[in-house]
Amino acid sequence: MYKYIIRRILVFIPMLFILTVLVFALILAAPGDPFTGKMDPNVDREVYEKQREALGLNDPVHVQYWNWLKGAVRGDFGDSLIYKGRSVSELIAERLSNTVYLGIFTIFITIIVAIPIGIYSARHPYSLLDYGATAFGFFGLAVPNFFFGLVAIYVFSIQLGWLPAQGSVSKPGLEGLELFFNKLQHLILPGITLGLAGTATYMRYMRSEVLDVLGSDYIRTARAKGMTEPVILYKHTLRNALIPIITLLGLEIGILLSGAVITEAVFQYPGIGTLFISSIGNRDYPVIMTINLMLGLFVLVGNLLADIFYSIVDPRIRYD
Amino acid sequence: MELKPQGNIDGNSAVGVKKGVRGTSPSQIALRRFLKNKLAVVSVVVLIVIISAVICAPFLTDHSPTKTNLMLIERPPSDDHPLGTDSSGRDNLSRLLYGGRVSLIVGFSAMFFTLIIGVTLGSLAGYYGGKVDAIIMRLTDLMLMLPFLVLCLTIVAILEKVTIGIFVAIIALTSWPNLTRIIRGAYLKLREQEFIQGAKAIGASDLRIILKHFMPNAIGPIVVNATLMMATYIIIESALSFIGFGIPQPTPTWGNMISEAQSIRVLRNSPEAWLPPGLAILVTVLCINFIGDGLRDAFDPKSSRRS
Numbered sequence: 001m002y003k004y005i006i007r008r009i010l011v012f013i014p015m016l017f018i019l020t021v022l023v024f025a026l027i028l029a030a031p032g033d034p035f036t037g038k039m040d041p042n043v044d045r046e047v048y049e050k051q052r053e054a055l056g057l058n059d060p061v062h063v064q065y066w067n068w069l070k071g072a073v074r075g076d077f078g079d080s081l082i083y084k085g086r087s088v089s090e091l092i093a094e095r096l097s098n099t100v101y102l103g104i105f106t107i108f109i110t111i112i113v114a115i116p117i118g119i120y121s122a123r124h125p126y127s128l129l130d131y132g133a134t135a136f137g138f139f140g141l142a143v144p145n146f147f148f149g150l151v152a153i154y155v156f157s158i159q160l161g162w163l164p165a166q167g168s169v170s171k172p173g174l175e176g177l178e179l180f181f182n183k184l185q186h187l188i189l190p191g192i193t194l195g196l197a198g199t200a201t202y203m204r205y206m207r208s209e210v211l212d213v214l215g216s217d218y219i220r221t222a223r224a225k226g227m228t229e230p231v232i233l234y235k236h237t238l239r240n241a242l243i244p245i246i247t248l249l250g251l252e253i254g255i256l257l258s259g260a261v262i263t264e265a266v267f268q269y270p271g272i273g274t275l276f277i278s279s280i281g282n283r284d285y286p287v288i289m290t291i292n293l294m295l296g297l298f299v300l301v302g303n304l305l306a307d308i309f310y311s312i313v314d315p316r317i318r319y320d
Numbered sequence: 321m322e323l324k325p326q327g328n329i330d331g332n333s334a335v336g337v338k339k340g341v342r343g344t345s346p347s348q349i350a351l352r353r354f355l356k357n358k359l360a361v362v363s364v365v366v367l368i369v370i371i372s373a374v375i376c377a378p379f380l381t382d383h384s385p386t387k388t389n390l391m392l393i394e395r396p397p398s399d400d401h402p403l404g405t406d407s408s409g410r411d412n413l414s415r416l417l418y419g420g421r422v423s424l425i426v427g428f429s430a431m432f433f434t435l436i437i438g439v440t441l442g443s444l445a446g447y448y449g450g451k452v453d454a455i456i457m458r459l460t461d462l463m464l465m466l467p468f469l470v471l472c473l474t475i476v477a478i479l480e481k482v483t484i485g486i487f488v489a490i491i492a493l494t495s496w497p498n499l500t501r502i503i504r505g506a507y508l509k510l511r512e513q514e515f516i517q518g519a520k521a522i523g524a525s526d527l528r529i530i531l532k533h534f535m536p537n538a539i540g541p542i543v544v545n546a547t548l549m550m551a552t553y554i555i556i557e558s559a560l561s562f563i564g565f566g567i568p569q570p571t572p573t574w575g576n577m578i579s580e581a582q583s584i585r586v587l588r589n590s591p592e593a594w595l596p597p598g599l600a601i602l603v604t605v606l607c608i609n610f611i612g613d614g615l616r617d618a619f620d621p622k623s624s625r626r627s
Binding site: 015018019022023026027029030031138139141142143144145146147150151153154158165254255257258259261262265276277279280281283285288291292295296299300 | 461462464465466467468469470473474475476477478480551555558559562563564565578581584587588591594595598601602605606609610
C-alpha cells in the first residue's frame with residue numbers, strides 16, 4: 001500500500017508539470033498582447049518594442065514559460081491587466097475563501113441529504129419515499145442550476161423574503177457570531193443550488209451501493225448469526241457502501257468548481273467563479289491563467305486524495 | 321419458398337412475440353423493450369411536440385424574434401404578446417419558439433460532432449491498443465485536467481468572436497474524452513471474443529472489423545451516451561449563454577432569454593419572461609434523459625427481467 005501511495009505521488013509530479021504547460025499554451029494561443037487596445041496610437045513603434053522587450057514578450061517561448069513558472073512557484077503570477085497595480089495573487093486571495101466556504105457548505109448539504117435518503121431508499125425499495133427520491137434524482141440532474149438558482153431567488157428572496165439573494169455578507173463591519181450567521185444565510189441558496197445535481201447523483205449511488213452490499217454473502221452470514229439489523233447496517237453495510245462514495249467526492253471537485261462558476265454568477269457571490277467570469281469578459285489573461293492553474297491543481301489533488309484514500313480504506317484492492 | 325412466411329413473421333413483431341418465434345434481431349428486442357417503458361415513450365411524444373412547435377414557429381407567431389421595438393420594452397403579457405416583451409422590446413413568445421430551434425440545433429450538432437470525434441478516437445484506441453491507445457489515452461487525461469466548463473470559457477476568452485458554428489466546435493473539441501473512454505472500454509471487452517478473432521482470421525480489413533463487428537456490438541453505449549450528451553449540451557449552451565459567453569445576442573436561445581433575469585427588476589416583475597424558457601429546458605432535458613434511460617434498459621441484456 002505504501003509503495004502504491006508513493007508511486008501515485010510520483011505520478012502526480014509530471015502531471016502537475018503538464019498542467020502548467022497546458023495552461024501556458026492556452027494563453028499563448030490568445031491573440032494580441034497586454035498592450036492591445038490600450039495603447040495610444042501616437043506612441044512610437046520604438047517605445048512599444050522597448051516595453052515588449054522589458055516585459056520579456058520577445059523572449060523565446062520556453063524562456064517565457066520558465067520565467068512564468070519561476071514566478072508561479074513563488075506565488076507571483078504577475079499583475080492584473082484590468083485592476084491596475086493589483087497582483088493576481090492578491091485578487092485571488094480576496095475571493096478564494098468565499099469559494100472555499102461555498103464548496104464546503106455544498107458538500108456538507110450533499111452528504112447530509114444524499115446519504116440518509118440513499119440508505120432509506122435501499123432498505124425500503126419501491127416505497128413511496130424511494131419513488132420520491134428517484135423523481136427528485138431525475139429533476140436534480142435535468143434542471144440547469146442557474147435556472148434553479150433564479151427560481152430560488154424569486155421564491156425565497158423576492159416573494160417570501162426569507163433569505164438574501166446576492167453577495168456574501170449584508171453589510172461590512174459585522175463581527176464574530178453575527179458575521180458567521182450572516183455569511184451562513186448568504187450561503188444557503190447558492191449552496192443548495194450548487195449541491196442539487198451532486199445530491200441527486202450521490203443519492204442514486206448510495207442506493208445502489210447499499211442494495212449491492214445488502215445482497216452480498218457476508219450480510220447473509222451476519223443475519224444467519226443472528227446479528228441485529230442496526231449492527232448489520234452500520235457495522236457491515238455502511239462501511240463497505242461508503243467507500244466508493246467517498247472516493248467519488250474526490251473526483252467530484254472538478255464538477256463542483258465548474259458549477260460554482262455559474263452558481264456564483266447567479267447569486268453575484270464574490271468568489272473565484274465571478275472573478276473568472278469578469279476576467280474572461282475583460283480578457284484579463286494573467287488572472288484567467290492563474291485561475292486555470294489553480295482549478296486544475298484542485299482537480300489533480302482531488303484525484304490524488306481519492307486514489308490514496310481508496311487504497312487505505314479498501315485493503316481488498318491489490319496493486320502491483 | 322420457405323423464406324417468405326419467415327420474412328412475414330419477422331416483419332410483424334407483434335405476431336413474432338405471440339408465437340414465441342425466435343430469430344428477432346437484437347435491435348428489434350431493444351425496440352420492443354423500449355416501447356414497454358411508458359415513461360420513455362411519453363417522453364418521445366413530448367419531445368416530438370416540442371420539436372414540432374419550434375419547427376412550426378413561423379406559423380405559431382407573427383413576430384420576429386430579433387426585431388427590436390423601443391416603444392414596447394418589458395411589457396407585461398397582452399393579447400398581441402402572450403409572454404410580454406423583453407428589454408429590447410422583442411416578443412418573448414417568438415423568442416421562445418425560435419430560441420428553441422437554436423438550443424436544440426446546438427445541442428444536437430454538438431452531440432453529433434462529439435460522437436464523431438469520440439467514436440473515432442475510442443475505436444482507434446480500443447482496436448489497435450498499444451502505442452495508439454497510450455497516445456490517445458494520455459490525450460484524454462490531458463483534456464480532463466481542467467474542468468470542462470473552465471476549459472470552454474478559457475477558449476471563449478482566447479477567441480475574439482463566438483458564432484453558433486464556433487460554439488458547437490468548442491463543445492465538441494472539449495468534451496470528447498469521456499465518450500472516447502467509454503467506447504474504448506466497450507471495445508476492450510469485445511476484443512478478445514471469438515467472432516472478432518474469427519473475422520481477423522479470415523482476413524477482414526481493420527476498417528471492416530471496426531465498422532461491421534465492433535460498432536454494432538457497442539451500439540448500446542454509443543446511443544445511450546449520445547442521448548445523454550445532447551441533454552448535457554443543451555444545459556451547457558444555456559448556462560454559457562446565461563453568463564454571456566455562449567451564443568451572442570441577438571440570436572435567440574433559451575439561455576439568452578433567461579439571462580434577461582440577471583436584472584433583478586426582470587426577475588421580480590416578469591416571471592413570464594424567464595420562467596417559460598427555463599421550463600422548456602427542464603422539460604426537454606428531462607425527456608431526453610428518460611429516453612436515454614429507456615434506451616439503456618432496452619440495450620442492457622441484464623435488465624430484461626424488469627418490465
